[in-house]
Amino acid sequence: MSLGDRLRGEIAAGGPISVADFMSRCLHDPQDGYYATRPAIGAAGDFITAAQVSQMFGELIGLWLVETWRRLGAPARAILAEAGPGDATLMDDILRAARLDPAFLAACELWLVETSAPLRRLQAERLARAPLTPRWAGAVAEIPGDAPLLLIANEFLDCLPARQFQRTREGWAERRVGLDSKGDLAFGLGPPLPRGGFPDAPPGSVVERSLPQEAFAAEVGARIAAAGGAALLIDYGRAAPGVGDTLQALAGHRKADPLAAPGSADLTVHADFPAVQAAARAAGAEAGLLSQGEFLRRLGVETRARRLAEAHPERAGQIARQLARLVAPDQMGELFKAAALWRGPAPPGFESL
Numbered sequence: 001m002s003l004g005d006r007l008r009g010e011i012a013a014g015g016p017i018s019v020a021d022f023m024s025r026c027l028h029d030p031q032d033g034y035y036a037t038r039p040a041i042g043a044a045g046d047f048i049t050a051a052q053v054s055q056m057f058g059e060l061i062g063l064w065l066v067e068t069w070r071r072l073g074a075p076a077r078a079i080l081a082e083a084g085p086g087d088a089t090l091m092d093d094i095l096r097a098a099r100l101d102p103a104f105l106a107a108c109e110l111w112l113v114e115t116s117a118p119l120r121r122l123q124a125e126r127l128a129r130a131p132l133t134p135r136w137a138g139a140v141a142e143i144p145g146d147a148p149l150l151l152i153a154n155e156f157l158d159c160l161p162a163r164q165f166q167r168t169r170e171g172w173a174e175r176r177v178g179l180d181s182k183g184d185l186a187f188g189l190g191p192p193l194p195r196g197g198f199p200d201a202p203p204g205s206v207v208e209r210s211l212p213q214e215a216f217a218a219e220v221g222a223r224i225a226a227a228g229g230a231a232l233l234i235d236y237g238r239a240a241p242g243v244g245d246t247l248q249a250l251a252g253h254r255k256a257d258p259l260a261a262p263g264s265a266d267l268t269v270h271a272d273f274p275a276v277q278a279a280a281r282a283a284g285a286e287a288g289l290l291s292q293g294e295f296l297r298r299l300g301v302e303t304r305a306r307r308l309a310e311a312h313p314e315r316a317g318q319i320a321r322q323l324a325r326l327v328a329p330d331q332m333g334e335l336f337k338a339a340a341l342w343r344g345p346a347p348p349g350f351e352s353l
């Protein structure tokens with residue numbers, strides 16, 4: 001029985017479910033969830049990330065991690081962790097760049113936070129010849145907390161589910177997934193909610209709240225506050241609180257109907273950076289936010305692109321297109337943002353915010 005059929009049966013018996021619960025089932029259902037069974041990252045798959053756009057992305061993040069570790073006083077032991085490593089292109093590029101500081105590699109223990117069994121296999125293959133041997137955890141809570149944490153997550157927050165609330169004439173109500181008169185999955189609204197905590201917005205407006213995004217930031221922030229370290233969270237998302245339905249399904253690089261074939265597409269929401277930063281600060285960490293374009297420029301992406309093009313003149317046009325894709329305001333440069341969480345000296349790029 002397909003996930004769609006099972007969800008229809010469960011909703012018929014137990015009533016509508018929240019958008020967050022629907023997202024969790026579509027992504028992680030053990031039999032049919034997208035990440036549990038058929039994640040397809042890359043040009044031939046469903047979506048590509050900045051890591052697949054250009055090696056420059058991971059290399060600069062590798063240098064960011066090395067320099068952040070130095071600013072922490074080059075501790076003899078550190079936990080290098082990535083949440084949601086996907087096909088491990090990013091970690092592969094990070095570790096290649098990090099080879100320029102053998103002391104950094106000697107200090108780091110590598111942990112990958114990953115729930116997907118097929119992606120864990122892919123990561124093991126991709127990193128088989130890397131200078132560090134990974135260990136896997138299902139959540140940040142399972143990683144040792146007795147050394148400074150250096151954590152990176154690219155397009156991970158967007159996989160953490162959000163509930164949605166819609167303004168109606170009567171007030172706010174939770175948006176849920178239920179059944180229409182034909183028995184198909186359809187969005188609907190729950191009973192009216194007390195007014196508290198919602199913004200002033202016209203009827204029809206949708207706001208999102210992701211407790212898992214906030215819990216992740218609180219956990220990482222608390223670890224950094226306790227043991228030192230820094231985290232870099234890159235994603236598409238909002239820089240200021242706002243309204244808007246950002247639930248999106250992507251299959252074969254095209255937007256799909258999120259309700260059409262549960263489990264067959266990647267399903268995401270925007271990262272809620274104001275909530276992520278607030279949760280990390282409440283846990284005792286400092287937090288800053290830049291656009292991806294500004295972050296990569298501060299790390300010297302333009303110089304890196306020029307050097308690469310000089311070394312490979314035949315690829316100069318391609319490198320220029322990749323650079324534009326990463327930093328141009330009408331491509332990934334503005335929609336994507338980089339949040340840093342830290343304790344102690346600010347990490348590269350976040351010194352003067």
Ligand code: SAH
Nearest residue numbers: 035049051084085086114115116154155159
């Ligand atoms: N960071 C990669 C790919 C991001 S795709 C890149 O930049 O290319 C999202 C990744 O997060 C996948 O590896 C997916 O399996 C993982 N993931 C999604 N939800 C997760 C969760 N709740 N816990 C741990 N990993 C999760």
